[in-house]
Amino acid sequence: MFIFKRKPPLLEYEMNNLKKFIGRTIEVMLLxxxxxxxxxxxxxxxxxxxxxxxxIEGSIFQLSDFQLSKTGLSSWMNPPLYTEKHYFDKKIDxxxxxxxxxxxxxxRSRLLVFYSMCELLGTFEIVVNSSNKYKCIWK
Structure with missing residues (x-):
């Protein structure tokens, strides 16, 4: 049996920037x-x-195809590239x-970012620091 070591798709600082981007979005939404x-x-x-x-539902859209809604329900007007429903109950996939x-x-470069975002949307955890403080973490 062989074990292949793969390089991560993005550099560490790029992944950290994506984690901040996704984490900030989720934290603001929860707040x-x-x-x-x-x-x-x-x-x-x-x-x-x-x-x-x-x-929590996270959806990724392509900026060039996105139409902003004045009613605030933009996700209904635009078909997403990717959607993930991340359940609070960890027993539910x-x-x-x-x-x-x-x-x-x-x-190719956008695909790397896209797939990394998909992975991060499925693997985050939320830490509650106080009644109005949330923090997204990845283990």
């Missing part, structure tokens, strides 16, 4: 209890986070959706 939109112009991607009683057709047109 405000509103759908939160965060734009990464550098990568041409948008992250929208919202919550339900049982899960996360549910993911990916639009295979749309991601085929993405550049």
């Amino acid at each position: 405000t209890r509103e759908e939160t939109i965060n734009v990464s112009e550098k990568h041409g991607l948008i992250l929208i986070c919202s919550r339900d009683d049982h899960y 996360s549910i993911g959706y990916i639009d295979d057709e749309k991601i085929k047109t993405m550049s």
